[in-house]
Amino acid sequence: MRSTLSAFNEIWQQQFRSDCLSQLEAFPEQASFLIGCSGGMDSMLLLHLMSLLRPQNIRAIYIDHQLQPESAAWGRFVASACEALNVPCIVQAVQVQGGNLENQARAARYQAYQQHLAPDDILVLAHHQQDQAETLMLRLLSGAGIHGLAAMRQVDQRGPLTIWRPMLHLAREQICQWAAELNVQNIQDPTNSDIHYDRAWCREALWPLLQSRFPKMQQALSRSSSLMQDAEQILAEVLAQDMAACGTPHALQLKQLAALPPPRQRQLLSAWMRGQGQYRPPFEMVQRLIHEVIHSKADAQAALHWNGFYYARFAQQLHRLPKAEYLAAAHEQAATQWLDFQLNEFTQVLAGNFLIQPVQGLGLSSALLGQELALTQRQGGEKIHLHGRAGAWPLKKAIQQAQIFPWLRHRIQILSIDNVMLGVFTPNGFWLADSPYCAAAGWLPQIISSDNSKIGSSS
Template sequence: MRSTLSTFNEVWQRESRAGILAVEESVFTQKHFLIGCSGGMDSMLLLHLFYCLFPHRIRVIYVDHQLQSQSALWGEQVNEYCTQRDIECVCVRVTVQQGNLEAEARHARYEAFQQCIQANEILVLAHHEQDQAETLLLNLFSGAGVSGLAAMKPIDWRQNLTIWRPLLDLSREKISQWVKTLNLPYINDPTNLNVYYDRAWARSVLWPVLVSRFPQMQSAVSRTTVLMQDAEDILSDILAIDLQACVIANRLDLKKYQLLSAARQRQMLSSWLKSDQLYRPSYALVQRLQQEVIQARIDAKAALFCKPFWYVRFGQYVYQLSSSEYLAKKYDRIEMKTTMQCAKNVPFQLISGMFEVQSSSKMGLSWHLLSQELVLHQRVGGEKIHLYGRVGHWPLKKAIQQAEIFPWLRHRVQILQSDDVILGVFTPHGFWLANSKFCEPNGWLPVLVQQ
């Protein structure tokens, strides 16, 4: 064990990129580590080294993607290795969704990591130099920008997860040499040789061709990721300024957006579309947002779905909405016509929000209407209403437009009546009093207390 630790420290100091160890001291003195172990050569070496360095501060997670007939057996082998060394091991079975198998498997794996990691733990993964170079090239072939070419960071600080990749500057050849020297058991996954998969093809077919022409290609490509990470950090600083200026809450101010250069517009939209997802959207999706939504006519019903949000144009803003918000009309259950009774200081819930009857210091509804059965019916279109304080009857549609009630919420507008007399209109912006024989000074009004 002492020789292992000495060898590890020697190579670590000599070969790790400057700065990887310049992490807050608390990472090493206070934190514990969750080792992601697939049972392969790289992750078994990682597990062994961390067992030597931090024997009482590690746990292990094995993610079974259920894509191989032997995957459960591999998990048992990892668990047995841990049991012999009194290391806690968690085996998690995940279901990989349909689609790009490599991407969906990665997504399922990281979801498992996030569900299992504890507050005081850092996730440690065994990615190495060739993994890094492969990631850059595959991202390049897919048309990725600076973020994709930055590939994997040694220390990756995410919102709910911190990832450490301590072997990122070690070659696969050196890792293989260590594993043989230490006589570590490991698993050979046959999919690593299946050229149907992009990464396996790059490793088996592309790599030998490139290395035969450019022997130092792997380390050179890996260095490029460092430069791209610097560029990404600079870009992130600029993006933070642009997002703060242009995006408030969930809406993009198009007037401020249009003051940016075309390049900054694209980068800001790409970052906004990414939201809290792991990867940025494709360039084509950014173009669609620009062409189909931002550049649409101001009165057009322009919308684009980019998982998990809808991006909707309304006036001089583009709104980022959840599916439940944008598709509210589809999910809301509203009766065309119903009855209700109002009582003072008794809140009541409507589709447009929570209301409460309160006294009005100005004009309101007659008090004798309280506790009477009133009729509530949904707006169907074409209604004209004489709203209190305005001259004559107005199309309700025009009043809604002037109040800038979002189109995706207009189905929540409901009209309150007593017999055939319109008393007012419930909207997501509050209650609008109608001019009627039931209006009186110091009457009562439904007041919106919660949307």
């Protein structure tokens, strides 16, 4: 170890070591570091450097994607190298789904990483300057905006996951030199040169051609990513202001949105649709949201589906709804239920959780307590004589005036006895109907919690 450390000090005296130590100090004192190690030259060098930088509180992990016959042997190679460096090692096999193998393998890999990370742990990856330049180039060819062209950050916060890439500003030539001087052994994955994959094609076919014309291309593209990261930070501050002015993660106010210049509208919609996901929607999907939903006719019930959510407009608001919630109206049908109520007991209906409570004013007669009452979903065409209003009027109109969202209206249920309407359970609360069963000092169901808190105004 002394000779290795001596060689290391000879080649690593300047800015890189200083930067790493500075960044290490910025992480929580109790943090542990999980090194993603594929067995390739980059990650094996990272493993050696981290064992010298931070000999305590580090572990390595090899993800076996099971896509190559030799993948299990590569795992044993990584585990053996870790044992020689006294670094604990995890070898985990994952199942990669069909489709785009590059994307699916990445998703499986990160899912496995997160299984072994505690809240204060840092995931350390071996991406370097050429990886950054390739990422920017591929995203540029896919039509990415600022967020995509910002590519990879040296310290990247993805929700609870913190990623550190200490070698991101290192040229691959420097990595090769250090790996040779430290005698770092590694494996060669043949897929890294298989031009069937986009990144390998970029590296093997496109990169040499462009670099022959632009020798400083790698540094230039890496610099462009840094500039995009600055622009992304400025944009994030503007987006935060616009989001605060226009709504919440669940709903945007269309009047406030329309007051923004069109580019800021598009950026806000793109970030809002992304939500907590990693990727923003394609530009075409944002344009569809604007034209097909926001600018649809006022009486249209237009909705757009993307990435597990539906985007629907209602009452000058644009709503973001989980797919299951939006489609529940088509699938959630309840048969007639027979309920008996007792004071101070809870009852759960489609509209939410209600508590049966006595009231000082007009309510339902205490004679109904303990009797079997019918609870049915509305079929359409019902009329209701709401207490305190003159005459009966269509229940549909009452629902519209209460601005109950269309995707919640299947949760509205009618309470009755002997075909006499007693009232209606809604996500806004219980509506008392005028009937012979109304009585002073009676009782009413009081809403405690709705199955969906994003409801319209009360009737």
